[in-house]
Amino acid sequence: MSGMNYSSADDDALVKAARHGELAAFEELVFRHRDRIYARAFSMTRHEEDAVDLSQEAWIKGWQRLGQFQGDSSFTTWMTRIVINLCLDHLRKQKRHRAGSIEEMDAESGGVERQMPVVTVNPTAGLERAELRKKIDGALGQLSAEHRTVLVLHEFEDMEYKTIAKTVGCSMGTVMSRLFYARRKMAALLADMREEI
Numbered sequence: 001m002s003g004m005n006y007s008s009a010d011d012d013a014l015v016k017a018a019r020h021g022e023l024a025a026f027e028e029l030v031f032r033h034r035d036r037i038y039a040r041a042f043s044m045t046r047h048e049e050d051a052v053d054l055s056q057e058a059w060i061k062g063w064q065r066l067g068q069f070q071g072d073s074s075f076t077t078w079m080t081r082i083v084i085n086l087c088l089d090h091l092r093k094q095k096r097h098r099a100g101s102i103e104e105m106d107a108e109s110g111g112v113e114r115q116m117p118v119v120t121v122n123p124t125a126g127l128e129r130a131e132l133r134k135k136i137d138g139a140l141g142q143l144s145a146e147h148r149t150v151l152v153l154h155e156f157e158d159m160e161y162k163t164i165a166k167t168v169g170c171s172m173g174t175v176m177s178r179l180f181y182a183r184r185k186m187a188a189l190l191a192d193m194r195e196e197i
Contacts, residue, residue: 011075019066026066030059033076037083043152044087046141054090058083080157088168091145139189147182150175 004017006028017025037058042051062079069078140148149168153159161179165172 012071015066015069015071015075018063019069026063029075033079034059036076037079040080040152040156041083041087043137043140043156044084044145044149045090046148050090054086055083058086061086084153084157084167088149091149095145135190139186142189143182143185147178147185150178151182151186154179 004013004025006014006017006025009017009025009028011029011032014025014029018029034055038051038055041054041058042048045051045054058079061082065082069075140151143151150164153164153167154161159167161172161175164175168175
């Protein structure tokens with residue numbers, strides 16, 4: 001296996017080689033997918049240094065847990081799940097140190113919000129345009145960590161409500177409520193984009 005050409009090998013072959021202890025094969029996987037893993041960490045934390053630290057930690061865990069990778073999903077999906085879980089742990093620790101509860105504030109104004117129409121926003125629409133991507137990024141940054149997390153998991157990772165609830169550690173009702181709020185807030189923040197799309 002050590003004679004293989006890493007740059008032209010597919011991910012499955014690289015994973016297989018890495019599982020046999022070939023660090024260079026894993027380094028090729030890191031090189032290929034590090035931007036996506038960092039981007040996911042940043043979309044959840046909104047902090048560059050934290051995103052760098054958490055994505056690096058994810059790669060270390062990926063190397064350590066490679067034997068657990070079953071191949072049921074793609075390697076990138078598996079790595080994305082690892083970085084998401086690390087980000088969720090990080091956000092939970094942050095929340096414990098924050099004074100006041102965002103959820104309580106949301107609950108106070110929730111009655112009015114729930115009477116308003118739901119506007120579904122597809123955050124990936126037109127992402128090839130840099131100015132659009134910048135606005136979406138800015139809008140995501142204005143959501144609370146709780147609301148941003150469910151939106152990212154649902155819209156970008158295609159997770160079902162049940163899976164999000166299990167991942168985040170809350171009820172399905174809470175997931176639906178947070179997703180409703182996040183979509184409505186994103187719709188308001190992105191309203192000025194309509195002519196551009």
